Amino acid sequence: MKRLFVLLFSFLTLTAFAEAPEEGGEFQPGDMITHHIADDYTWHFADGAVVYLPVILVDNGEFKVFSSHNFYNEHHETVAYDGYALEHGHIVKVNEAGEPLEDHAGLYDFSITKNVASMFVSVALLLGIFFVIAGRYKRNPKAAPRGIQSFFEPIIIFIRDEIAKANIGPKYERYMPYLLTVFFFIWFNNLLGLMPGGANLTGNIAVTLVLAAITLLITVFSGNKSYWKHIFATPGVPTWLAPIMIPVELIGILTKPFSLMVRLFANITAGHIIILSLFSLIFIFRSVAVGPLSVAFATFMNFLELFVALLQAYIFTLLSAMYFGGAVEEHDHAEDHH
C-alpha cells in the first residue's frame, strides 16, 4: 500500500519520492530528504526509471570509466566493483573483501553525477534557447521581438538597465556576458531542480562555490586604484589602525562571495527540504487524510519556490553587479574624507 502511494506521488508530484522506503522498513524522512538533495551516481526519476550515470575516476593518474550500474546488484544493493565501492554516497577504494581502505590518496572523482548530468541538460537548454534568439537578432536586428524572443528580451533589458547600468556605471558593458550567463544559468537550474526528478544543482554548495568564486575573481581583477586604496589605506582612517583595518577589509573581500555562495545554496536547498518534508508527513502519519493537506501545502510551496528561483537568480546577479560596481567605481570624493 505504502509503495503504491510512493509510486503515485512520484508520478504526480515533484522531485519527491524516487526513493521508496525498503519494503517493511521504517520510513526515515531525514534519510529520504538528504538523499534527494544530495548528489548521486544514478538519476532516479521513479522506481524502475533509473539512469545509471558514468563513473569517471582518476586513480593516481590512471583513468577509470565505467557505468555506475556496476555498483548495484540485481537486488539494488551496493556492491564493490574493480576495487571501488559506494560508501555513504561517495566512491571509496576497497580491498578484496570489500572493506573500505583508509588511504584514498590520488583518487579523484570526475564522475558525471546526477547534478553534472542535470547541468548538461540545463546548458543544452541555455545554448539552444539563446542561440535561437541570437539568430533572430542577427537576421533582423530592428524587427520587433516575437515568440520566445519577446519573453527573454525584457529580462535581458532589465538585467542591462536595472542591474548592470544602475550598479556598475558606464563600464557595465564588459560585465554583461557574465551577468546574463549567471542569471540564466541559476534561474534555469533552479527551475529544473523543481521539476519532477530534477537535481538540486543550485542547492549544491560546489556549484554555488564556483559561481561565487568567479564573481570574486572578476571583482578582484577589475578592482581599480581607488578600490585597492580603500582596502589598504582606507581614506579617513588613522594609519595606526591599518593593522586592524587591512585584515578586516581583506576578509571583507571574501565574505561577499561567501554570502553569495551560502545564500543561493541555503535558499534552494531549504525549498527542496520543505517540499520533501511536507510530503514526508503523509508517510510519517501513515494516513491518506494528511495527503490533501500535504499536497495543498506543497503546491503552495512550489509556487513560492518558482518565485524564489527567479528571486535568487536576480539577487545573485544584482549583488555580483554591485561588487563589480564597487571595484570599478571612481572615488573622486576620496579627498573629501580628510
Add this chain to the structure above:
Amino acid sequence: MDLVTPGFGLIFWQLVTFLIVLFLLGKFAWKPIMNALNEREASIENALSAAEKAKLEMQALKADNEKLLAEARMERDKILKEATEAANSIVETSKQKANEEGARMIEQAREAIENEKRAAITEVKNMAATLSLEIAEQILKRELSDKTAQQALAQEYIREVSLS
C-alpha cells in the same frame, strides 16, 4: 557535514561547463543580442528625433506659408486700394474736364449769341438808320418847303435820335 562539503568532481565540471557556456553564450548569443538591442534602440531614437525635427520643420514651413499668405493678402489689399483710388481720380478728373468743357461751350455759345445779337442790333440800327435816312430824305424832300417846319422837325428828330 556532507551537505556543505563541496564535491571535487562537481566543482570541476561546474567550472569547466560554466566557463564554456560563458564563452559560447558571450560570443554567440549575448554579443549579437546586445548589439541588436543597442542598434534597435539607436534606430528608434534616431527615428524619434527625426520625427521631432520633421515636426519642427513642418511648423516652420507652416509659419512661412502663413507669412507669405498674409503678405499676399496685404499686397492684394494695397493693389485694390490703389485701383480704387485710380478709378476714383479718373472719374473725378473726367467729371471736372466735362464740367470745364461744358462751361467753356456754354461760354462760347453765350459769346456767339452775344455777337449775333450785337450784329443783329447793329444791322437793325443800320437798317433803322437807312430807313430813317430814307424817311428823312422823303420827308425832307417833302417838308423842305417849310423852313420852320423843317427846323422843328430836325430838332425833333435829333431829340428822338439822341434818346434812342
